[in-house]
Amino acid sequence: MSDDGLMQILATVVEEVKSSINRDINGAELLYTLLNAPWLQCLLKVYECLQRYLRSPPRPCMTCASGLSVQIMTDLKSVSKPSPEAVELFSLLKEPHLQALLLTHDAVAVKDYEPILPPLPDDLPDDEEAMRIVCLVKNNQPLGATIRRDEVTGEIYVARVIHGGLADRSGLLHAGDRLVEVNGCPVFGLEPEQIIQILANSQGTVLFKVVPITDRPVNNQTMLYMRAMADYCPLQDPAIPCADAGMAFRRGDILEIVDQTDALWWQAKKLPSTSACAGLIPSTSMLKRKQREVWWSQPYQPHTCIKTLSTVDEEEDIIAIDDKFVEPDEEAFESEELKEEENEFSTNFEGIFIPGFRRSLRLCRRRKAQNGGPVQFCSPRCPSSCYSALANPYEEVVRHQRHPEHPYRLIALMGPSGVGVNELRRRLIEINPKAYQGPVPHTTRPPKSFEESGREYHFINREQFENMLYHHRFVEYGEYRGHLYGTSVDAVKDVLKSGKICIIDIEPQAIESVRTHELKAYIIYVKPPPIEEMRQTRIGSLLLTNYYVNRPFKDEDFQEIEDAGRKMEALYCQFFDHVIVNDGLQASCVHLLTAVRRAQDEPQWVPAAWIRPTQQS
């Protein structure tokens, strides 16, 4: 680096920062003022001089210049015919001021000019506390540390240092350090609020005098990622130690937990994160405690900082209710159903029969919704607590990419009835029936003349069905007109084992049955577009009904789809891996195709239990 290299670099940096200010970049103004400060410029000049000195410190070439001049004069005297130059040199060296100069040179040359430090006093007390002076430059961001007062001793301690915050990045302040002074003001006996006031009033730099903690815990935590299963708002949480340091999150957000040292309050970042600074979030036990508080103390008024999770009752409201349902004549229905199923039987694409679109199975769900629940359509995994996954405020997740030789992930579509889940599913399968397939459902109804067991349905008797139910072999099941219908885990696995991508549509109750290590479901939520768009795109489309013929959409249908969609999203968005707004059919199909390929070929966040299965999973 040339002599004024550093100054040049500084000038360039100043120019850069100046142009950043014009672009309104946060913090640039502060940096500009700092770099332009005359004291910093002077300091840098001194620094450069010192650097030059360190590179080549001035050294004397000899320490006895006066002795050498005496030697030269003696030699010149012994020359018989000295040259005029020799005579001149002799007379110069003889001059008293030159001899004085050479003597001075010798005196300086032998001296050591390195700084001599004063000796340490002998009477230093052994228990003297090491103080640390920490100077932080305040800019617009918070200091990133909280303090607490020991109620017994009155001492003030650093309670928490926020990961990635100003204090943390300085590396000089740690949780447990005892605060002695802030900006020269002793803090002993002060209330934490008074100290915060001192900090708030200080401009530019803040000077802390601290006694560092002696046994600082080693942070050997590994990175942990969690999917939030509840919403949280620190500003509405009276229990949070410092609301400003809190981080709000919504269900489905992926959180990187950077610090779990505190059992009650973790530090986390929301992904994808642009901020270096973490925020405080309640730990699993803390959030569970809050949920319990809500449930026990205010069953009808949810705590404002967390949004309570769904209950079975709430969930039942999700499905659109066709209040115009009229029970048709059974026999007439049967014959119509037959006609319909004959039509469906012809859903035979390029010689491949496409199963899993049976009308009865879909009507099971409608029936349940319309009757308000007496007809079961339920997740059979855990009859007593369908919602155990919902009880956990966080779910540990890992980034996972399917191995090319492993089975495909199950694709589960979910959406309010009538939004177009089956239409999209059917179209996807028709695009490439050799790559995509639906599972063959089970039923206890007797086969019709044209039906083959294992093609339209697996025909089994009620006892066999109930046995499968007992062993949790159904993803979901329901009863319709006295017959049981269901989609079994094995039917899904059969498709996956055949090397195809299995695509099913599910009700919210089945989420837990498909989010397993075995099926690794990728859940796509089919979201209704705004009503006006539905009105325009559904002209000529027919809605599945309990009548003999499907009918065109009415305005009430769009409203019902929108309401049901909103409820479904509000309750289950944490489980959605992807969302497709079903406006134009063609665009939605392309979107679905892309999402399905990505689910199989690109890394995704999946529950850690799928990758490190525990005994229960």
Ligand SMILES: Nc1ncnc2c1ncn2[C@@H]1O[C@H](COP(=O)(O)OP(=O)(O)OP(=O)(O)O)[C@@H](O)[C@H]1O
């Ligand atoms: N994007 C779309 N544009 C136009 N019509 C659509 C679109 N999506 C679906 N449809 C039509 O809407 C009707 C209902 O769709 P679909 O049967 O797939 O609903 P669903 O979500 O499976 O609900 P259900 O199981 O209750 O029938 C069908 O006639 C379908 O062709």
